[in-house]
Amino acid sequence: MSNISPLAFVHDEAVIGKNCEIGPFCYIDKDVVIGDNNRLMNSVTLFSGTRMGSGNVVFPGAVIGAIPQDLKFRGEETWAVIGDNNTIRENVTINRGTAAQGRTVVGSNNLLMEGMHVAHDVNIGNGCIIGNTTKLAGEVVVDDYAIISACVLVHQFCRIGGYVMVGGGTRTSQDIPPFTMAAREPVAYCGLNMVGLRRRGMSPELIENIHNAYRILYQRGKLREECLAQIREEVPMSKEIEYILDFVGSSKRGIIK
Secondary structure, three states, X not given: OOEEOOOOEEOOOOEEOOOOEEOOOOEEOOOOEEOOOOEEOOOOEEOOOEEEOOOOEEOOOOXXXXXXXXXXXXXXXXXXXXXXXXXXXXXXXXXXXXXXXXEEEEOOOOEEOOOOEEOOOOEEOOOOEEOOOOEEOOOOEEOOOOEEOOOOEEOXXXXXXXXXXXXOOOEEOOEEOOOEEEEOOOOEEEEEOHHHHHHOOOOHHHXXXXXXXXXXXXXXXXXXXXXXXXHHHHOOOOHHHHHHHHHHHHOOOOEOO
């Protein structure tokens, strides 16, 4: 049995799971499905196309599933898909997808801080922390365990690698490769996210291999393809090194300098 405030609006066609708490002045539209054990504090809005898993906590003023801020959108059926055990703080906005991808996705166990924006067709992985007022433009991809600080602006189509630390106030129009730190103006590679890698239990040997891969990648005077070939020859292979090679090799916007 869910606890729904009499001051909330819940459309008859919305599907609400078990043991949910829906506070006063919430608005739950038709074609909304939420799972069990979710807590929606007061004044939360879930528009049509929202699909929410279980165990999420959504703070006042958050708006999920609003139509994309994209002039190409023509009212097609799309979704905003939220996983499990996320904390979505005050005034976060998560738009649903467009025909480009069909859905905006936020995985599980993420912390989205106050006032941040997730635009259409963004895909956020699991275990990410994204700071206050950070803005992710359309079709951005954020891989697992990324930490993006406050007031960061990410250009459309960019990819943020896993296990990164992006400094506050950073602006990027290029991809940020995994395991790294990025900051400054203009944005630049600032070494490995050493604290994050150690916290995730990576061995000193693995961290050294990752460091050597980036030492090769960021050496001057060589083309990207030459650097990737050198990494394959000189750095012991692991899933982490393969991840770096695939990320950099498939980058369409190019990686930060």
